[in-house]
Amino acid sequence: MNEQEKKPREREEVFSQVVKAGKRTYFFDVKATRGDEYYLTITESKKRMGKDGKMFYEKHKIFLYKEDFNNFMDSLNEVYNFIKSNQEIIPRPERKPESTSEFELSEAETNFSSVDFEDLGK
Structure with a gap:
C-alpha cells in the first residue's frame, strides 16, 4: 500500500x-x-448566542449534485421571477470586501503615531 492509498483524500474546494x-x-x-x-x-451560516453566553455559528448545508442542477436552477428562477413580479426587490447597498491587503489600508488606518516602547517606562 503506497502513501496515496493510506491517506483519505481531502475534499478540496475547487x-x-x-x-x-x-x-x-x-x-x-x-x-x-x-x-x-x-x-x-450551499452553506447558510448564522451567528447565534448560546445559553452559556458564548457566540457560535449555526450552519445548515445543502448538497447539490450536477444531475440536479438544471431542475434546481429552473425552480430557483421560477421562484425568483414570481417574487420579482409580485413584489419590489430592493437591493442591499454594496459593502466593501472584508479582507484587505496591507496596501489597501485607508488614510485613517495609516495615520498613527510612532511609539517607542522604551518611552513607556518614563
Missing part, C-alpha cells in the same frame, strides 16, 4: 463564492467527488 446577507452568510462551494465529479454545497 471554487468558492461568499454572499453576505445581513446577519447571514452564504457559502457556495464547488467540490469534487473521488471520481472528480463536481458537486455544490
Whole structure:
C-alpha cells in the first residue's frame, strides 16, 4: 500500500463564492467527488448566542449534485421571477470586501503615531 492509498483524500474546494446577507452568510462551494465529479454545497451560516453566553455559528448545508442542477436552477428562477413580479426587490447597498491587503489600508488606518516602547517606562 503506497502513501496515496493510506491517506483519505481531502475534499478540496475547487471554487468558492461568499454572499453576505445581513446577519447571514452564504457559502457556495464547488467540490469534487473521488471520481472528480463536481458537486455544490450551499452553506447558510448564522451567528447565534448560546445559553452559556458564548457566540457560535449555526450552519445548515445543502448538497447539490450536477444531475440536479438544471431542475434546481429552473425552480430557483421560477421562484425568483414570481417574487420579482409580485413584489419590489430592493437591493442591499454594496459593502466593501472584508479582507484587505496591507496596501489597501485607508488614510485613517495609516495615520498613527510612532511609539517607542522604551518611552513607556518614563
